[in-house]
Amino acid sequence: MKRRTVVRACAALLVVFAMAARSEKALALEFSFLVGDVSLVRQGKSSEAGLGQSLADGDMVITGTGGIAVLAYNDGSEIRVTEKSRVKIGSIIVKDSGSVSLISGAINARFQKLARGSERKVVTPTTVCSVRGTDFLVGVSDGADSRVEMKEGALEVRNPYGRKDLGPSSKARIGLAESPLDDEEEADLAGWKAARDKEMERDPGERGRRFEGYINNMGERSSKSSGKLSELNSRLGGRAAVGNKQIEKTGEELSLVERDMADDALLNESAAASIEGILDRFGKDRTEMYDTFYRIKEESNRVAEQQRINYEALQAVRESYRKAHEEIMGRHRESIEKIKGGIDKESVKPGKK
Numbered sequence: 350m351k352r353r354t355v356v357r358a359c360a361a362l363l364v365v366f367a368m369a370a371r372s373e374k375a376l377a378l379e380f381s382f383l384v385g386d387v388s389l390v391r392q393g394k395s396s397e398a399g400l401g402q403s404l405a406d407g408d409m410v411i412t413g414t415g416g417i418a419v420l421a422y423n424d425g426s427e428i429r430v431t432e433k434s435r436v437k438i439g440s441i442i443v444k445d446s447g448s449v450s451l452i453s454g455a456i457n458a459r460f461q462k463l464a465r466g467s468e469r470k471v472v473t474p475t476t477v478c479s480v481r482g483t484d485f486l487v488g489v490s491d492g493a494d495s496r497v498e499m500k501e502g503a504l505e506v507r508n509p510y511g512r513k514d515l516g517p518s519s520k521a522r523i524g525l526a527e528s529p530l531d532d533e534e535e536a537d538l539a540g541w542k543a544a545r546d547k548e549m550e551r552d553p554g555e556r557g558r559r560f561e562g563y564i565n566n567m568g569e570r571s572s573k574s575s576g577k578l579s580e581l582n583s584r585l586g587g588r589a590a591v592g593n594k595q596i597e598k599t600g601e602e603l604s605l606v607e608r609d610m611a612d613d614a615l616l617n618e619s620a621a622a623s624i625e626g627i628l629d630r631f632g633k634d635r636t637e638m639y640d641t642f643y644r645i646k647e648e649s650n651r652v653a654e655q656q657r658i659n660y661e662a663l664q665a666v667r668e669s670y671r672k673a674h675e676e677i678m679g680r681h682r683e684s685i686e687k688i689k690g691g692i693d694k695e696s697v698k699p700g701k702k
Contacts, residue, residue: 386415387417388411407440409622424461436451452623455539456471483503500517578662
């Protein structure tokens with residue numbers, strides 16, 4: 350029984366450190382194909398994209414009318430960015446996430462099958478697409494609603510409001526501050542986006558209210574994550590944490606908290622980028638709407654700061670978990686040695702009676 354517990358604790362440790370291990374896998378994204386107007390914005394400076402140019406966390410790819418860009422991974426996976434789209438690479442908070450976030454426009458993502466336990470993420474302001482190997486389309490309206498259309502393979506789409514598994518030829522719509530739902534709409538992705546964009550133009554105030562509720566929910570979730578991390582750290586610092594099923598349970602909880610924290614950080618960053626696009630559109634001519642969205646953007650920034658602090662706290666909890674795990678393994682080794690030391694080898698040789 351003791352051996353089984355230690356093995357399960359080891360498995361939990363591997364799950365907890367899986368995200369950290371991804372730092373060994375560099376983002377390795379570059380432009381493999383370019384047509385027309387394609388810009389790369391890096392640290393606030395815009396320049397013309399170059400064929401073979403590598404992409405880094407925080408970069409923004411912007412395609413104009415007629416512009417197309419293909420972003421290639423080193424395993425053959427690729428993301429085709431269509432015209433009039435904005436795509437953000439990686440995350441400021443979740444280092445080496447390997448994620449690609451569609452802020453507005455449309456992409457066609459084709460991923461090679463990944464190793465078991467591996468995951469790549471395609472993110473929009475309203476959903477995280479968990480990818481292990483598939484071919485799918487994603488569209489995002491100017492008001493941050495999302496649509497996913499499957500071609501091949503399977504995909505999980507999730508956000509703070511729910512999750513949905515998609516199979517071949519299935520579609521899902523994910524509205525701002527809504528759970529993923531089946532989409533029976535016949536319009537193609539371009540037609541769908543045009544209709545959603547008109548809704549945004551007709552009633553930007555309603556969109557502002559949705560954004561406000563969405564960002565407030567992110568803030569509440571960030572506070573809960575902070576509390577959960579404190580709870581886990583306290584548990585790991587106590588004697589009760591170092592042993593048997595408690596360490597296994599703690600490892601599983603820590604891995605789930607880390608996954609949710611990563612998803613929320615990516616969603617909040619994408620939503621903030623969407624709000625920036627809305628502010629650029631309104632300018633300061635429509636003062637009331639500009640002020641509304643500017644205030645929401647400031648709240649998103651505050652949430653992002655709390656998420657950053659949580660990620661720093663996560664490192665301390667990881668370290669506490671590592672020490673607790675090593676303590677369990679040390680006790681296990683001592684126990685095995687004691688058992689071995691208590692056995693008379695001569696008495697158990699074949700032929701002895």
